[in-house]
Amino acid sequence: MDVEEFARRELSRGADENSVIKRLIENIIEIKGCNREYASDFAKAVVQEVKNSSGHGGDFLTYYKSGVSMGSFGVGSRGTGDFFAHRQFPKIIGRSSADVGVDEMDDAGVVSANGQYIITTVDGMHSRLSEFPFLAGFHVTRATLRDAYVMGAKPVALISDIHVADDGDVAKLFDYTAGISVVSEMMNVPLVSGSTLRIGGDMVLGERMTGCVGAVGVAEHVTKRSATVPGDILLMTEGAGGGTIATAAIYSGFPGVVEKTINLSFLKACEALISSDIFGEVHSMTDVTNGGLRGDVYEMAETAGCRIVIEEENLRSLVEPDVLKMLDTLKIDYLGVSLDALLIVAPESAEQRIKDVIESAGVAVKRVGYATEGPSDSKILVNGELKDFTPKFRESAYTPVKKVADKTKCDFEEMKKKVEKSADEAVKKKERVLKVLRERY
Structure with missing residues (x-):
């Protein structure tokens, strides 16, 4: 509370x-x-x-309120509301010298330094894993390393942040860190610094925990989404899910499925690919997380400015069998939930060589689609018929509570106007403060 x-x-x-x-x-x-x-x-x-602390005015003690809550707009729920909110950040941050900035909506940011690309990324732990600190630490670390790898980086350092509410057991700090350290040691990427605080200081009662893990990596070849071009093919590795699937399993009565998520297949596949001779021919990579395959290919198509067509034929076979059985039993759309699979975009001529490298790491991979000329959208080919493949307002509802929340109806277009207005007001405040500081200094 x-x-x-x-x-x-x-x-x-x-x-x-x-x-x-x-x-x-x-x-x-x-x-x-x-x-x-x-x-x-x-x-x-x-x-x-x-x-x-109430009743004050001015830029530093007030903010323009949109009147739209995070939950009602679906922020963090990896759907159209979440994507719209994230696309407001570039206007606030503005143009920068980054080689890959926030405007490209990639998995990580990229800057150049001393002849190399430096990749930075951060991921927040799954909010429903507060009572399972080890799982939270393991999966958030794997997630942030994925985001570095898919930009073509070799991760070199990890940083951690953890906040536990006032009544939380101190042991949560250590169990969470143990989860991080397992991935850190297995992938030989050191955890070098971090921060530990209470959520809200004295003001938040209870045991809730939240946190994040960031990664820094270096690269010579960057595999950003915008490098996708018509004629490319899409390959996808097997996936057993991470924090999202673990959460679905725990809160829906399938605890045995959690163990299926404890693997390093994605990271090992990336390491093998980045170290191979064929890697220079890879155009783009991403992890299947944000709203599932629906969300990721939609974002990729919009960023790259082309149409992406997904072929259904091989998709189900790439989902870990016990995970797929659980999703089917719970009527959760496996294409709209995070599977933590690796999606690779490359010329067709590189297909077999890429498959050989991935399979040499003990990871299954199959062709699942292609990029083509056309509007910036995504489609799915089912039994020869091209169908819509856009993300929903929220990712697939994967816990009982989410199934209830998913029934909420709202005027999305009206909320978008209010959200965009609040972002515009943040830009104006930024410019006012910059003006004062530039005059001062």
Whole structure:
């Protein structure tokens, strides 16, 4: 429970200060199991801090509110709302000297230094793995390394950040780090620095954990999405999923499937490919994560400015059998959920040599589609018929709670206008502050 948010919300609605304090006291006692005197002092201090920090103006103490919540817009849910929100960042960040910047919507950013490409990326742990710290650490580390590898990089360092709420067990820090370290040692990429904090300091009660892991890599050949061209073919490796599939398994009653996600197949396939002579002919790579194959090929087509056609024939055979059985049983669209497979885009002439390298690493790979001239969209070929293959508003609902949330109806177009307006206001604030600082310095 966020006691600051509770007090701020209730006071803004005009609730009586004493009634807010009384309700806070009961909540604090219930969650923390503390005595009433401590809870009373704490509640009064919370309300005092909220009052002291409210009602201010100016650029530094206010922000323009869109009126659209993260959940209702699907931010983080890897669908059309999430993609739209992410496409607002380039206008705020602006043009930079990056070789691959945020405007290309790639898995990682790229800058040049001393004749090499430096790749940086960061991934947040799966939010539903808070009670399973080792899994959270393992899967987020594998995810951030994937994002470095698919840009053509050899990862050289990892960094970690972990936040645990006030009542969380300190042991979560260590179990999470153990998960990171397993991948770190297996892939010989050192974990070199990090940060450890509480979520919201004293203000968030409970045991919730969140965090991220970042990676730095170096490359000579960058495999960005925009390098995809008509005539290319798409290859995909086998996938057993990561944090998303583990979460689906845990919260849907399939705990045995979790073990299937504990593998390094993707990373080993990338290492083999990057070290091979054929790698220079690879145009683009990505991991099948953001809204599943639906989301990733849609983003790739939009970035590359061509049509991508996916051929259904080989897809199901590339999903780990127990994972696929679970998804089918739960009626989860396997094409709209993260499978953690590697997607490779290259000229047709390189197909067999790429397959040979990937298979030499013990990883299955098959051709799953091609790029062609046409509008910047994605299609799927099913029994000879070309069908729409665009992402949905949210990724496939893969837990019982998500199935409920997926039923929420909203006016997406109206929300888009509000979200875009808030991004435009952030740009204006940025320019106002820059103007002041440039005049000063």
